[in-house]
Amino acid sequence: MAVKITFTKFDFAWTLAGFSLYFADVGTDLWVAAVYFNDNEFTRFALVLAVILLSALVLQSFSWSWYQYDREILQQRDNSEIQHSHYQSCGSRCSWLCVLHIFQLGMPVRFCKALLLGYKAAFKQGDTETAIYALTDLSMLRLFEAFLEAAPQLILQTFILLQSKDSDFIQYGSVIVSFMSISWATLDYYAALKRSLPNPNLTCGFPYVFYFLYKLLTISATILTITLLATLHILAVAAYLLLLWSVMMVYVVRQKTAFCKSKCQEIIYRMVIGIILIFTFFNIKGQKIRWALILYYIFKVFKTIVIIILCWILKGSSLDKGNDLSISISIMLALIIGIVCVVMYYRCFHPQVYSKAATDEDCNNSHTESQLPAPQDEVDGFLPQNSTVTPNNVGENRDVIHSSVSQSQNVNSRIMYCLTE
Structure with missing residues (x-):
C-alpha cells in the first residue's frame, strides 16, 4: 500500500x-x-x-x-x-x-x-x-x-571568551547561536532522512528528543575538549585536529565513496566528511555499521580522557587553571549522558522497533505476503546484497529504497545515498 x-x-x-x-x-x-x-x-x-x-x-x-x-x-x-x-x-x-x-x-x-x-x-x-x-x-x-x-566558530569564540577578561555581548550571542545552529542542523538532517522513509510511525516525538540530545551532548563534549586543549597551547590543538582529521580521512577513503560525479568534488566531499567525523559519527555509505559506531565512541571516550588528564598534568600544580575543573566535569557529563541517549535511542526508539511492530500488525491483519520494508538508519541501514545506490542509478533503485512509496514520487538521489544516517 x-x-x-x-x-x-x-x-x-x-x-x-x-x-x-x-x-x-x-x-x-x-x-x-x-x-x-x-x-x-x-x-x-x-x-x-x-x-x-x-x-x-x-x-x-x-x-x-x-x-x-x-x-x-x-x-x-x-x-x-x-x-x-x-x-x-x-x-x-x-x-x-x-x-x-x-x-x-x-x-x-x-x-x-x-x-x-x-x-x-x-x-x-x-x-x-x-x-x-x-x-x-x-x-x-x-x-x-x-x-x-x-563548529569552528564555536571553538574559536569559546576559547576567546575563556582567555578574555572583557567580552562583548555579541561574543556570547555568537556562541549561543552557533550551539543552536549545530543542534538544529543535525536534527533537521535527521528529520529529512526520516521523512524519506515510508513508515508513518516515525513521526513520534521521543526518537527526535533522544537523537537531538545524543548529538547535542556528544558534539558539545568534543567542542569543549578541543577548547580545553587550546588553553594548553594553540599548536597542540592544530596538531591534534590535523592528526584526528588524517585518521578520519583514512577511514573515509577506505569506504570508496561515490557521492559526487566529478573527482574534484568527491575529494572535497570526503574532506568535509572527515571534518564532520571529528565532531560526530556519520554513516558515509548507508551500510550496516553498528560496530563502527561502537568503536567510534569508545575511541572518543578514550581520547577525551587522555586529553583531560594530559591538560591537568602539563599544567602541573599551578593554581591558575581558570575554568578547567568546570570544563572537565562538563565534558565528561555531556559525553556520558550523550552516550546513554544514543543507547536508549537504538534500544527503544530506533526505526526498526516501529518497523517490526508495524510488520507484526500487518501480518496479523492481512493474509498477503507484503511487509513494510525495514527502515534504514545511522547504524542498521542496509540494502539488498546486489543493489547499490549512487547518484547515477537512482531511477533503477527506486523500488529498493522506497518500495512502499508511490512510484510517481521523485526521490532526491542525494538523500537516498545517505538514507541510513
Whole structure:
C-alpha cells in the first residue's frame, strides 16, 4: 500500500525557523568579526572571516554542482512521463543561478525557494514532493555548514571568551547561536532522512528528543575538549585536529565513496566528511555499521580522557587553571549522558522497533505476503546484497529504497545515498 507523504504547517514553521537561525548564525559571526576589526584584533578578525569564507565557498560549490546534476537529469528525461518542476526550474534558470552562487547567494536562494514551495504545499495543497525534494538538499547543505562554519566558530569564540577578561555581548550571542545552529542542523538532517522513509510511525516525538540530545551532548563534549586543549597551547590543538582529521580521512577513503560525479568534488566531499567525523559519527555509505559506531565512541571516550588528564598534568600544580575543573566535569557529563541517549535511542526508539511492530500488525491483519520494508538508519541501514545506490542509478533503485512509496514520487538521489544516517 502506498503511503501518502504530506507537508504540514508544522514542517513549514520548522523550515522558517531553520531559515532564521541560519541567518542569525552567519549574522552574529560577521558582527563578531566587525567588533574584532574595530578593536584592532586583526588576527581574530582574520580567523573568523576565513572560516566564514571557506565554509561559504564549499557550500556554494556543492549547491551549484547539485543544480547542474539536476539539470542533467532533466535533459535525460525529456521523453519520460515524469517532469519534476524542480528539474525544470534548474534547466531554465541556470545562468542567473550561476551568478548568484558566484556572489555566495546560493544558500539564501535555496532557503527562499524551499519556503515558497513549503508554503504552497502546506497552505495551498501544492506539490508536496517538490517541497520535500528542495528541503532535503537544504538539510544536507545545512549539515555541512554546521561543521564547516558553526563548529569552528564555536571553538574559536569559546576559547576567546575563556582567555578574555572583557567580552562583548555579541561574543556570547555568537556562541549561543552557533550551539543552536549545530543542534538544529543535525536534527533537521535527521528529520529529512526520516521523512524519506515510508513508515508513518516515525513521526513520534521521543526518537527526535533522544537523537537531538545524543548529538547535542556528544558534539558539545568534543567542542569543549578541543577548547580545553587550546588553553594548553594553540599548536597542540592544530596538531591534534590535523592528526584526528588524517585518521578520519583514512577511514573515509577506505569506504570508496561515490557521492559526487566529478573527482574534484568527491575529494572535497570526503574532506568535509572527515571534518564532520571529528565532531560526530556519520554513516558515509548507508551500510550496516553498528560496530563502527561502537568503536567510534569508545575511541572518543578514550581520547577525551587522555586529553583531560594530559591538560591537568602539563599544567602541573599551578593554581591558575581558570575554568578547567568546570570544563572537565562538563565534558565528561555531556559525553556520558550523550552516550546513554544514543543507547536508549537504538534500544527503544530506533526505526526498526516501529518497523517490526508495524510488520507484526500487518501480518496479523492481512493474509498477503507484503511487509513494510525495514527502515534504514545511522547504524542498521542496509540494502539488498546486489543493489547499490549512487547518484547515477537512482531511477533503477527506486523500488529498493522506497518500495512502499508511490512510484510517481521523485526521490532526491542525494538523500537516498545517505538514507541510513
